[in-house]
Amino acid sequence: MQPQIKTINLLRLSSGDNLALQVYQFLGKKTDQKIYIQANLHGAEIVGNVVIKQLLDWLISLDEEQLFGEVWLVPACNPLGMNQRSHFFNSGRYNSYDGKDWNRIFWDYDTEKEDIYHFAKDHLEADHETIYQNYLHRIKTRLEENIQWRKQASAVPYSVKYQQVLQSLCLDAKIVIDIHSSSNQGVDYLFTFPGQEAMTQNFLLDVGILVNQPKGYTFDEAFIKPWLSLKKVFKNLGRNLDLGLASWTLELGNGMSAKSDSVEKGVQGIKNYLASLGVVKVSDFPLTHTEKHPLQLVTKNQLKEYYAPTGGIVKNCLQLQTNVVAGEVIYQILEFNKKGKQPEIVEVKAEASGWIFDRGTNEAVNEGEYVLTMLEKEGNNE
Ligand SMILES: [Zn+2]
Incomplete structure (x- = not known):
């Protein structure tokens, strides 16, 4: 099966060059289910670009009859961020025009203050497809109205156009x-939302972080939040609604790196998930041990970030995934001074038991700079 390939212009540069997105669309037998990656x-x-390349090869190797839905793949989805450099290093996390995090810019339909209550009341007896299509139509209409603003003479900042292009691509998924991935050095894990807990295991990753209260401005949250709000209103009206979204x-792994084991885990997890959903029918997925895969489902408040209590050089920082008991030394800082004394070692101890989840790449730290994250055992915060 070959994908349809579409190129979408994003940004005309002062040099006359264009930055663009490329979307690979695989259209299967039945196309009522769209997966956007x-x-x-x-x-x-x-790292995800390499994962997508492997998914692309995998989907090309399948027949149209094996795909029940559409899969859209968008690698390199932020060319401006991806190409940003300082010396040899890429930060690319923040838009250099306004300093905003590229994953905190997305439009939240909920902020439009639409009357979902009356929508739900009117659709209380309706079938899933009618509810889905009518609610999607409302979201699409609002986004389209916002997009029209962009087309006026005064235009909009690039980040607004960018946000609208990405959300238009995934809205009907x-x-x-x-x-x-981590900006630093991290383990492989995923974020999940209420109602999806049962499928989290199908990605075959070891840790899932459940976001109970999505705020709506990250890409994943902006997509799911309006549907979670609708579900809540239906529940209050006495109907349990599951539209399968x-x-x-x-x-996956580290920043500025496409570590092969993280790539492999990502590819295997997504294949297994798509096969579990029934979107792809293949003989080798889903893996038989999927249900037995050990998943640690945690909440965000179990993640404790540690910041340097003083400036210096980080030494003897524990490796990722090391188990730690409360009171154990997790790293040291070699602290220099301008007081005519020898440098000193400052020890930092774990506040609670858990394991090392993420650690900074730069071992020179100013006071208050990020050093590591511990995933604390459940109940440490209570
Ligand atoms: Zn990120």
Whole structure:
């Protein structure tokens, strides 16, 4: 099966060059279910591009009859962020025009203050497809109105246009998968939302972070939040509504790196998930041990970030995934001074038990700079 390939212009540069997106669309037998997968929204988080290349090869090797739905793949989804450099390094997390995080710019339909209550009341007895299509139509109409603003003579900042282009691409998807990585050195895990817990295991990753209260401005949250709001209103009216929508952010490995084991985990997880959904019919997925895969489902408040209590050089920082008990030394800082004394070692101890989840790449830290994250054991915060 070959994909349809579409190129979407994003940004005309002063030099006359264009930055663009390229979308690979695989259209299967039945096309009522669209899966949207993008990578590299944060400039340094390149791993997902390699994952997408492998998914592309995999889908090309299948017959049309094996795909029940559409799969859209968008690698290198933020060219401006991906190409940004300082010396040899890519930050690419923030828009250099306004300093905003590229993954905090998305439009939240909920902020339009639409009357969902009356929509739900009017659709209380309606079938799933009618509810889905009518609600989607409302979201689409609002986004389209916002897009019309862009077309006036005064135009809009690039980040607004960019946000609208990406959201237009995924708005009518049933499933959104946004592939990120740590900015530093991290483990492979994913973010999940209420109602999707049962499918989280199908990605075969070891840790899932459940976002109970999405704020709506990250890509994954902006997609799912209006549907979660609708579900809540239906529930208050006495109907349990499951339209089969889901939003995921995969976090695979390190920044500025496409570590092969993180790539492999991402590819295997997405294949297994698509096969579990029945979108792809293949003989080798879903894996038989999927249900037994050990998944640690945690909440965001179990992640404790540690910041340097003083400036210096980080030494003997524990490796990723090391188990730690409260009171144990997790790293040291070699602290220099301008008081005519020898440099000293400052020890930093774990506040609670858990394991090392993420650690900074730069071992020179100013006071208050990020050093590491611990995933604390459940109950540490209570
Ligand atoms: Zn990211």
